[in-house]
Amino acid sequence: AIAEKECRFSGLNANPDSEIIVSAGATGAMYCAFQALLNPGDEVIVFEPYYGYHISTLRAVEAVPLYVRMQPPDWSFTPDDLERRVTPRTRGIILNTPGNPSGKVFSRQEIEVIAAFAQRHDLFVFTDEIYEHFIYDGLHHISPATLPDMKARTITISGSSKTFSVTGWRIGYAICDARWAQAIGYFNDLIYVCAPAPLQIGVAKGMLTLGDEYYHGLSVEYAAKRDKFCSALTDAGLMPYVPKGAYYVLADVSHVPGKTSKERAMHILHETGVASVPGSAFFHDESGENMVRFCFAKEDHILDEACERLGKLKKG
The missing domain is CATH 3.40.640.10 (Type I PLP-dependent aspartate aminotransferase-like (Major domain))
Known part of the structure; x- marks a missing residue:
């Protein structure tokens, strides 16, 4: 197989x-x-x-x-x-x-x-x-x-x-x-x-x-999720590095309160209830401290809720 x-x-x-x-x-x-x-x-x-x-x-x-x-x-x-x-x-x-x-x-x-x-x-x-x-x-x-x-x-x-x-x-x-x-x-x-x-x-x-339509459908479905979530990040003032593949997105959180990516991820979690992974997990030095990684591989209703919650950052 x-x-x-x-x-x-x-x-x-x-x-x-x-x-x-x-x-x-x-x-x-x-x-x-x-x-x-x-x-x-x-x-x-x-x-x-x-x-x-x-x-x-x-x-x-x-x-x-x-x-x-x-x-x-x-x-x-x-x-x-x-x-x-x-x-x-x-x-x-x-x-x-x-x-x-x-x-x-x-x-x-x-x-x-x-x-x-x-x-x-x-x-x-x-x-x-x-x-x-x-x-x-x-x-x-x-x-x-x-x-x-x-x-x-x-x-x-x-x-x-x-x-x-x-x-x-x-x-x-x-x-x-x-x-x-x-x-x-x-x-x-x-x-x-x-x-x-x-x-x-x-x-x-x-x-x-599974036929070709299944695999093609994955790209179509997840591209829509990506676009929706990246738009919400942009609206929240978190600049996304829009991915060309997979189902994660790194975002610039340099304007979020905190000195490290962990502190910034925790601030976002505390303010919105949306979890992310600190950017420091993906670099061997301090280069990732202004980034966090989000995952958009979620059911649509959960992703919609996350997008709405991220709006609290903009309001704040």
Whole structure:
């Protein structure tokens, strides 16, 4: 089911018998990949703002993150940004597209830059593509493994918890060259034995039976939620960095009372009852202290209530 789905949507061809590892969620798949392919002290380049679990997982295997700062509002980077960070100890790079928390959707040109960089320095590319079906504004998801000469060095990681709205169902997977899949499989078996079999059956059923209209509908539905929520943030005086994918939005809260992003998030929560995650969770330094991250993956009536409550900030 995974092989058919990836071929259908990403153009990624994989042998289900030797190139796919099913694990306990995408995080489980990434942890096993890191255990198998990284040694203590190995460096891995991470785009910032980052998803915190990527950093935690690297540290769990004693790898060292190297940060490449993306610049708002479109979260851009340059080839020189990458070259300045790489060292002889660098072993890989993590690419999260669409990204959490930024909603960044890496373009084909950007992925080609990353691919050339990885080939030049002989790096693994670990891709987290869990939000692949949440893409807006006519953009398209590009899986790095589909680029020329990239399949052998790319570890494609994804899952079904976001696409099927079953975040408690820990079903994720890694797709990679059979050499790496065998090593990853050893750790997956040791740590998890296997992902829950009944849930695997349910996810496979969804992959095999849901048509294109379901996946297209996700983009349409969540684009509307994004637009509604970003409009409410703007009206409340919280400038949103409008995401191109995923279902989170970073907002500038520099005018909100407080000295840190945690204090500002707590102020918003106290004044409106709307929760957010402090921006400091997504940066290794103080760069996130003027931001918070909101999630708009909510039922419409809840999202409407949140938008109305945010209006209290403007009135205040």
